[in-house]
Amino acid sequence: MSTITRRVIPMPPAAAKALVAGGGLAAAASTFIHWTWTSEFPGDLTVDGYPGGLQVLTLVAGLLTTLFALPLYGVKGTRWLSPAGPEAAALLMATATLATTWYTLIAISAELGGVANLEPGGYVAGLASLLPLIGALGLPHRSAAIGFPRLGGVVSQIRYGLTALNRLVGPRPDVPAVKPLNRWVEVLIIIGAAAVGLTVFTYGITTEYGELFSGFLILTALGAWTLVRSGLAGRLTAITARHRGTSTAAAFAAAAAFPFTQSDDHFATVGVNILIFATVALGLNVVVGLAGLLDLGYVAFLGVGAYAAALVSGSSSSPVGLHFPFWAAALTGMAAALVFGVVIGAPTLRLRGDYLAIVTLGFGEIFRIAVNSLDGISGPKVTNGPNGIRNIPDLDILGFNFGIEHTFGSFTLGRFANYFLLMLLFTGIVVVVFSRANDSRIGRAWVAIREDETAAQAMGINGFKLKLLAFALGASLAGLAGTVMAHVSYSVVPDPYQFAASVPPNSAFLVAAVVLGGMGTISGPLVGATLLYLIPEKLVFLKNYQLLFFGIALVLLMRLRPEGLIAGRRQQLEFHEDDESQEPAEPGEPVLTKAGA
Template sequence: MTTTKSPALPLPLPAAKALVLAGGLATAASTFIHWTWTSEFPGDLTVDGYPGGLQILTLAAGLLIALFSLPLYGVKGTRWLTPAGPEAPVLVLGAAAAATTWFTLIAIATELGGLANLEPGGWIAGVASLLPLIGALGLPQTRTTVGLPSSGGVLAITRHYLGAFTRLVGPNPDLAPAKPLNRWVETLIIIAVAGLGLTVFTYGIVTEYGELFIGFLILTAIGTWALMRAGLVSRLTALTARHRGTTTAAAFAAAAAFPFTQSDDHFASVGVNILIFATVALGLNVVVGLAGLLDLGYVAFLGVGAYAAALVSGSTSSPVGLHLPFWGAALVGMAAALVFGVVIGAPTLRLRGDYLAIVTLGFGEIFRIAVNSLDGVSGPKVTNGPNGIRNIPDLDILGFDFGQAHTFGSFTLGRFANYFLLMLLVTAFVVTVFSRANDSRIGRAWVAIREDETAAQAMGINGFKLKLLAFALGAALAGLAGTVMAHVSYSVVPDPYQFAGAVPPNSAFLVAAVVLGGMGTIAGPLLGATLLYLIPEKLVFLKEYQLLVFGIALVLLMRLRPEGLIANRRAQLEFHDKDTDDAAPAETDDAPASTDPGSTAGLTTAGA
């Protein structure tokens, strides 16, 4: 495999630069002209003067191209955006603009019955979106020539080319650290990034139809790839590592602002369910990501917490008849889940690998069958069987009724917005517990057990005791999330607590969220859970093909980025040990060695 730097198209350099900048501006301008003649296509693309629906995505892509083309002209201050050079990001952004625009045009032709339904504005947009891509191909790019492997069949050849493609599409190699900016400037950058994250998250949730969400995914995925190729992600990672407190505060402030951006309580309900799913995934990350224990029945601990809290929260259908305040119900839910974690873990954690996974899968099914049977007929009347525990009252904390709308100035927070803010506090608590455990001697011991349990025990680590502690802590965190979930949904029934299903949370989706996001990290499971909840929620129109498309996307992602979307340095090196020079910069590269759960220093300390 040989690497050279040359343009793919024989264009003069000034012409290539002009095509990129002019094409980006033309792509953005085309969104102010109507693309079709009928409003039957979702989003109403028939209006001149302002973009609507999928046109907004094309507008964003065009403006990004124009912004990232400025370093090509040496505009002062813009070079900070492309520390690895501006050629690669404008090429990827050109592909993003073309993909998003042509997806829209094809969708219009498909749903309305032919290309005749495209107005001149649509054709202008299609042509304009190709100009930045053509111009970028005329810029000097790092090009790699890959030869055939010396031996092997079709599978070996396929693996060879996929590996080469993985190296090419990955981020640029580690860059020299940038000169630190003024502290206030860096703080403003962190706040701006948090605001941008809130905007992207909000837009993804409020997409009202499947075509818009697919376009959003296309632009977001390829746009993120462009930022990685530019080296901007590595630069922002280093910046946030220097200001961890500011970054954490900005992230939670942006999350807390989400309910104030919503006028429809439905989208706030999506947000609170995402937080519940993400918090449970973060609890599972203690078990899977840190201790390396594959738990396929983890959703049962969420159910234990939900049922325990429902029984003591004043429900009219509860056989217990208690009505504890929220803090009491939360403690009961956490304690019940913790006890179940210890009871199940004590006899099973001496197993390893697939055997442990099978046992935990069995526990999950036993829990679901047991709560179905405790109906007063097949067994004692505790859970009311398939009918579950219903009519769980809304929380009332210090006179604040979470079931009522509350007005703050010009903002009105509905029921789900109230629970969103409460769940955000729970998420903050779980993040704090996870990070503290991760940075402790116990966390380093968990990582040592995950990497090689035999070697860890030879260094004096009590593997069984620490694995049981991980199991209990993960179960308690899931029980806490289940407490809030019971009040949000008004009822607790057995059906959601199963291994697999079309809608999360279930054990399969929880494990996928941890692996997809990045095991052993904090942001990884949060991002993975957000994606895995939103995708089934927004792709309902695919009906029976939903899981097929979802599965294909996961397979491709795991092949191209097996370490997860946000991975620590050790995971990067393990999955890319043959091409270390091309490995993606990890999200924790710039963190101190003691805080990296996968660092060699952490493993050595745990062994000591």
């Protein structure tokens, strides 16, 4: 059955286009009218002529909706916005406008005690945000079997709805090949993309209350989906592939600029913790993403590196009493983690699948119990047991003290901003190691083992030796991150280094960051780790229910994008090989493919 073109809401094409473009402008204009009468709702939405708080998100969404509506009219120079077709992009941005606006109106009503707290501007915004969605549904879309499903079980209804939604906005876009632009134009595009990424990340990390961050998540999620479905993300990926060096330099320059945008050291604290979490996740990606080894005790290697560095960094509570320079402490942490990786991996890596996962989970628990017992009472005094190693001094490298503020012109970098830049350097090292390993002969052998270890061994690959190498390399990278983590937190205690601690990094969330972000890629674990750290940090009420919401998000993502948020070409082909031929079936009916059934 081939994909057909149809309109969900029949209407003249000119009217549909006008509703999309005009509705986006109307929604943006509504943010200049007050939405509520009291400033008790965060963001103060009582001011006319000046959008505030969540109104800013509706303003941005409305303007973007109008921008993505321009290709519908064939405006010269706007085709690059939607190289894969403008209809799906218009629909998704219209949905983003509606979602952010109605989320704000519902939040106002819920927190202030009813819809009576909405002023006329709120009602105008609610109606205006409906217009672009109605118009977008009146545009022709590539879909199949989109309609009202027959009554069936709840699971069948949900499955049908998700499949139909995915089909409504079109299959995985095939971006038309175009002639490359001028080299310097493409470089400017890369720099602009890095600047936009820095702006979005900075806005998200500096949100001061949960309602604003929730709205930010809604807009960024639908906005990212729009970029993918419009083909603009694919076009940008092609440009960055032609200029890998420039793209990498622009990304790290944008990350290095982050501390200079902050006046509150608290947000720099969040930033450095995200980098630590993301770097450890990238190290785990060597083990899980490339070699296909499910390691559920990986966070223990982070703890080994942190404890090893803390013991030799001059802490007043260290039983060792040594004070190495930082470079030596970092090498000590890496070496200790590498040794533990080899010692644990040598007898266990002959196991596969679930058996290996259980053994590594046991190693993580053994590590936590061991460091709790090495307190001088239950065992030798090495780690001080539950009290840990405290009073770890700040780093002083070449006269630069990381524990005090430093002023550069009009910019002031606090303690955590200093450590952010140091951790960014280590992240760069881990990225280089991962990319070199991935592109090497050893990396290809890891992928072969991940896909089919028996077949790889039949082709002459020494599976045990290469798996042990992956285990050792991943462990040493985690140990390197642990050396910085020990100095950032001033202390090392056993509690965080377990399978499911109350706060990341822990083994469960590290594995989740790799799987959700995209296994075998560089940016996937970085994005996954950022989201998994930032969401509980900003949405405090989720901390008691984070596993519940994490499970829901995991189910939805595995249904809509099983290859992860950012996936390589191999994963896309693996998970979407039959997308073009598969049609959404009514609940209770089999899925039809080109081969019949």
